[in-house]
Amino acid sequence: MSHSFRLLETGYSNAFYNMGLDSAILDSVASGESLPTLRLYGWKPSAISLGYFQSAEEEIDLSACREHGVDVVRRITGGGAVFHDAEVTYSIGIPESHPLASPSIPESYRILCQGIIEGLALLGIGAEFAPINDIIVYGKKISGNAQTRRNHCIFQHGTILLSVDAETMFSLLRVPKEKSRGKLIQDIMSRVTSVSAVTGRDLGFETVAGALKSGFASALDIDFRTGQASADELKQADAYAFGKFSSKEWTFRR
Amino acid sequence: MSLISATAKPEGCKLLRIRAEISDPPGPSSLILAITINGDFFAIPEEAFEKIEAGLEGCSIANSGTRFDQTAATLGVSLAGINGQGLREALLKGLADKMAGRENGQ
Numbered sequence: 001m002s003h004s005f006r007l008l009e010t011g012y013s014n015a016f017y018n019m020g021l022d023s024a025i026l027d028s029v030a031s032g033e034s035l036p037t038l039r040l041y042g043w044k045p046s047a048i049s050l051g052y053f054q055s056a057e058e059e060i061d062l063s064a065c066r067e068h069g070v071d072v073v074r075r076i077t078g079g080g081a082v083f084h085d086a087e088v089t090y091s092i093g094i095p096e097s098h099p100l101a102s103p104s105i106p107e108s109y110r111i112l113c114q115g116i117i118e119g120l121a122l123l124g125i126g127a128e129f130a131p132i133n134d135i136i137v138y139g140k141k142i143s144g145n146a147q148t149r150r151n152h153c154i155f156q157h158g159t160i161l162l163s164v165d166a167e168t169m170f171s172l173l174r175v176p177k178e179k180s181r182g183k184l185i186q187d188i189m190s191r192v193t194s195v196s197a198v199t200g201r202d203l204g205f206e207t208v209a210g211a212l213k214s215g216f217a218s219a220l221d222i223d224f225r226t227g228q229a230s231a232d233e234l235k236q237a238d239a240y241a242f243g244k245f246s247s248k249e250w251t252f253r254r
Numbered sequence: 255m256s257l258i259s260a261t262a263k264p265e266g267c268k269l270l271r272i273r274a275e276i277s278d279p280p281g282p283s284s285l286i287l288a289i290t291i292n293g294d295f296f297a298i299p300e301e302a303f304e305k306i307e308a309g310l311e312g313c314s315i316a317n318s319g320t321r322f323d324q325t326a327a328t329l330g331v332s333l334a335g336i337n338g339q340g341l342r343e344a345l346l347k348g349l350a351d352k353m354a355g356r357e358n359g360q
Contacts, residue, residue: 052300055292058271078296078335080269105298105332132296132334149298254292 003100007213007224008039015047015073015084020241022091022157023076024233029093030153034230036094038115038216040209043084047071048172051079051146055254064172074251075157077146079133082159083169086194088208090116091157092216100220101154109133109147111220112156116143119215120160123208125198133158140193160208161194255287256280260348264340268294272344280352282316286345295335302331315345 010021018041028034047070048060056062056072059081065072070083092112094101102108113129120127120135120142127143130136135143145158166185175184196202216222229237244250258280259273270293276284289310297303309325310318319338326333 051294053292053295053297053303055271058292076300078294078298078300080294105296105334147296147298148300254290 002221002223003098004035005216005222005224006035006037006227008037008227008229009209010039010041010229012042012044014045014241015043015049015071016241016246017237018043018047018089019049019073019075019245020239021229021233021237022155023240023244024236025091025229026076026093026150026153026155027236028230028233029095029155030151032095033232035225036098036100037092038213038222038224039091040212041089041091042087042205043089045069045071046083046085047073049082049084050074050251051081052076052148053078053254054081056252059174061172061174068168068172070172072251073245074253075146076150077148077155077157079144079146081173082144083165083172084159085165085168086162087159088162088205088212089157089159090212091155093153093155096149096152096154098154105147105149106131108154109145109156112147112154113143113145113158114219115216115222116145116158116160116212117215118219119208119212120195122211122214123195123199123203125195137193137198140191142193142195142198160212161192162203162205162208163194163196164189164192166192256284256352258345258348258352260344260351262340262344262347264343266337267340268335270295270336270340270344272341272348274345274348276315276349280349282346282349283314284349286310286313286315286318291336291341293336296333297326297336298332302329305329306331315342315349318342318345 117127127137133145143160147156261271274289275287306325313321319342323338
């Protein structure tokens with residue numbers, strides 16, 4: 001029997017609201033007020049999200065971010081800094097008691113990432129899981145993913161790159177002092193790929209988001225009910241966005 | 255008291271950035287007085303990680319890996335992309351950089 005999930009397609013929002021809504025969804029799924037949920041979304045303006053254990057000063061050129069109008073937000077999940085620009089972002093929340101949930105963190109990454117791999121396959125992209133938390137195509141990363149667990153709920157979010165603007169990315173991120181920017185861009189382009197680089201086509205947000213939805217449905221046997229965030233979730237998302245994710249205390253806590 | 259710092263990517267770990275205050279004279283038997291461990295790794299629950307950092311205070315660099323793993327296990331923290339051996343390696347790198355007169359070695 002297929003698993004009932006809520007599907008939220010929330011379009012583009014700023015970094016603070018995006019992380020606020022993710023947290024609100026985690027809360028509502030954890031409390032049982034909402035079905036297990038897949039959310040698909042984008043970022044406007046572009047932003048950098050920091051992993052929970054990263055230092056903003058160590059990872060990011062904050063003045064360059066201000067110059068480019070790029071927001072900086074800290075995630076509730078670990079992992080590395082991500083430049084959110086041309087991409088589809090997803091988040092998925094399921095109770096730890098759900099049949100798709102594994103007590104093992106590596107195993108739950110593997111299970112949930114099957115939805116992305118299947119979605120990419122629908123676009124003609126042969127991708128594979130690369131532990132701990134990446135999805136690769138021909139050895140190059142196309143999707144990074146990060147997971148946490150709170151209140152007996154597994155919550156994972158991640159990105160699928162539509163294209164890569166390495167030049168802008170490395171004008172915003174701090175680079176090791178012994179590496180030139182040119183060498184670093186060369187390095188990253190040898191390790192990172194995107195939907196447009198692999199397919200040779202500009203498929204766009206809607207096409208890739210649609211493939212992801214189908215991929216999750218097929219790979220994880222999910223029956224999606226397209227829905228909207230509840231009034232409580234929206235209220236809580238605002239509270240998180242303004243009270244937590246846009247605060248200096250949270251962003252610069254490490 | 256001496257300050258050491260290092261950026262390292264030990265085997266089995268994500269990128270680790272450590273800063274530590276250690277007792278003098280600097281060496282593997284120096285005690286960790288304070289430490290911050292940043293990086294791309296995962297620790298769940300995230301909030302408990304600061305207790306692991308605090309648990310390293312008073313421990314020697316040489317024994318830091320064992321202490322790190324023991325404290326994480328005691329607190330029930332699940333780790334991915336970081337382990338005691340990797341942490342110890344990063345601290346030793348910071349120590350070697352300090353002894354060689356390099357700072358903030360990457």
